[in-house]
Amino acid sequence: MTSTANATALRRRRRRTTLVGWSFILPNFLGFAALTLVPVVATLLLAFTNWNSYSTPEWVGLDNFRRMLDSDNFWAALSNTTYYAVGHIPLTLAASLGLAVLLNQKLRGVGVLRTAFFFPYITSLVAVAVVWNMLLSPDVGPVNQLLKAVGVAHPPGWTTSTDWSMPAVIIASVWRDMGYYMVLYLAGLQTIPAELYEAARVDGAGPWKRFWHVTVPGLRPTTFFVLVMLTVASFKVFDLIQVMTEGGPGRSTLVLSQLIFREGITQGRFGYSSAISLVLFLLVMGITVIQFQLQRRHER
């Protein structure tokens, strides 16, 4: 008797929790499902069709994927995107964390400094492209002048050379994005109780030790968020490259998002561009799931 009553009560409570959970999520979910989730799922399904934005989509199975495997553009874009991500993610992470820790102090005028470091993110992209291209100009740019002064005989050609255009783009994008992620880290730093720092100080831990033993573990949820967002953003990079190099010279900075845009909107091969999106999606999801698993292991 009592056990069944308990079970009913438990079930009822569980149903209540589910209802409560859904009630929190629903207001956001309705808008999200109708206008983001549905088109995303539709796009991923279109990867198996020959849709051109105007026709009725016809099922073509794996044709788009076969075409993709044969395409030099796809492989170039995939390897360029990976190159970009591998350079951009750790550098931005380190730079934004460093800035946040430096600017989290109670200094006079720190608000102005924080604003200054956020400025790259809101500076017009055209200005960013022109000034970085000027700084990195092979013959007259200050960067190469400096390299020559310290004894580099053949400084890189940066955006004018196929080998160095990607590093140039990465440098400019780290510069642009670090203020953005700094804002997220600044919020994260507020979750670390001051008592922990006090305790560490009493223990005789220097600033470096406090950073590694208090700040870094305390920032783990934020770092996880930043890492996931940074990974996603790096694999989807579009704007800055479009303005700075347009994927060139040649196709040395062509990335997947550009290829998706070009094949879809420009050429009207939406089936094919959706297939590339699907690959990009699986790639990013794969990395994100690994990041989730690692995070979970840390939580335990």
Add this chain to the structure above:
Amino acid sequence: MSTTVLRKDSATDGAPPSGGAPSRARTEPRRGRSRAGRVVGQVLLYTVLTALSAAILVPFAWMLVSSVKLDAEVFTVPIQWIPKSFHWENFADIWTEIPMLTYLGNSLFLSVVITFLQVLTGSFAAYGFAKVRFPGRDALFLAYIATIAVPWQAYMVPQYIIMQRIGLVDTHLSLILLQAFGAFGVFLMRQYYQSIPEELSEAARLDGLSEYGIWARIMLPLSKPALASLALLTFVFTWNDYMGPFIYLTSNDLWTVQLGLRSFVGVYDSRYAMIMTGSVLSVLPILVVFLLGQRHFVQGIATSGMK
């Protein structure tokens, strides 16, 4: 979940201090030294930070300089850092060349409404994901994350078709619906809520607060830094967005600042001085929002909430 991390660390770091008087004696002189060192350190820090921020503002300086040039003088080799002549009238002309005031108003309206909805519904949903356990929760969350992994360029046309079918194309509402319910805010707030100790909610539950009450009375006040950064980043994103408004807004009186600036780009030629003038003007609201909002990043409310 992550609170365990915090507690674990506080346990190791807060290991029993080694005795009373001797330890205090040991720390005294060190504190004295560190005070002198701190002044030097601060001066150094200021110098480094100021130099760095100056270097970082070079492209912005270029934007400022270009905004008072003639169109033909913007792109030159080598770059002219001091204009041949200053054309301050650019800042007066832009208001009559394009309906800048209307565009600013539209941008402001969209940014404020979208930011408000994103922060409100995002933090609300995040509570469900972070603090309520129910079946299907993680799968649902994965769906949110999954959509971030697809570039917008890939699904903008299907999305447009849906919007066209609902009949919302060429309205501000279309953009509001599109951008107010993104995964970004939900994810950000969920991560933040997870770092708020479970004990707080438990205590509140014992006091008889409902889940909604806990969200409103405990979570929201404690998450001010995260709310501030979410609001700021959403505002900036909406303010600077070009492709979304471009695809969805056709009527000129609905246009945003970013569309207005692009109208200076022609088929064969562009009026770059005007574009830079407009860009400088459009940065100002963001500057105000940032200067106001950044104070909230460093209000250590979560700290006091621990005890």
Add this chain to the structure above:
Amino acid sequence: MRYPFRAVTALAALSLLTTACGADDGPAETADGKTIVKIALWNYASTPEFKALIDGFEAENPDIDVQPVDILADDYSDKVTTMLAGGDSTDVLTMKNVTDYARFATRGQLQSVGSDVGKLDKAKYSGLDAFDVDGDYFALPYRQDFWVLFYNKALVEKSGADLSNLTWSQYANLAGKLTKGSGDSKVHGTYLHTWRSVVQAISAAQTGGDLLGGDYSFFKDQYTMAVDLQKSGAAMQFSTAKSQQIEYNSMLTTGKAAMVPMGTWWAARLLQEKAQGTHDVDWGMAPMPQITDDGKTVSFGSPTAFAVNKKAKNAEAAKKFVLWASGPEGAAAIAKIGVVPAYSDDTVMENFFGVEGMPTDALSKEAMSPDTVKLEMPVSDKSSDIDQILSEEHELIMSGEKSVGEGIKDMGARVKSEVE
């Protein structure tokens, strides 16, 4: 549980896409009974030709109200593609170039105007051939720009050179002679803009080479000249021009380049800016340099056209507008503001040179009447893919990453292997 849910969502999405048909974009008539014709165009406020056409047409057709749908020039075709995917019913669509036209026409998004073309005096419509898709026409050109050699009169006339019958090697020599100074005060003999057409399209037009063919050896002389010009400093480095987003307009108007090959669209801007006082350069036009000096001038150009949307609400009135705008009346209207119309006769040219400030010297008039104007890029469903490859390789050759020979070889190889 969630899988069937997803499948249902997906099916719903697909059905949404497949059944997309014309959504209601407003009434087809104004309150006072005029037929509404909506026309998709770009930068209405800063592109006076559209207003000239609309006003002229409405004056003759008081029962039709033409309403512009103003789209930013920068990403015009992307937006039109998206709008049409959503089933938009804007009546008239402006075709920015023939590559876009090929795309919309072959997808069946435009109405045929083939039966009307049959009634036209085809000889007077330049650029009409470009719109022939398997014997049918889906758009009519209203303007046709072609390339001439713009020059700074003060800089060139000092050297006493005659530009009326230049060959490319004479042009290159002259560019070297006109180059002076260094640093901030450097004057380049010529400026070659970063577009691939500056080298490739002129070379194809004058040698008869096929831009879609896959064998690009005919580019060789033109590339050798272009690369030599920048090596000697007579032209600005390609990589500098590209990365610093140099504008051809300012190169001429600030006196930094003496000769600039460019399309005739430029004339209207030079006139307008001079009238506003933003520059005071005395400029003129000369025919494009040729391979030989046999007196025949061959140039290339690109027409701009109007088409009727397949889903137009008022197709008849829309067609009326397209025919009017591309015909003699439309041509007269836009020639008056310094735009080169596709339809050409004596009155049109009179109107063009009658524009206040237009250089009316014999050389400029000669420049405006080339013997042959070839199409910048042939129309085919492969055009835009090939265009992409040719642009990428152009960049590599001009920035010195590849030799001329290598670049030309790679163009051919890539066009053959990557374009189906």
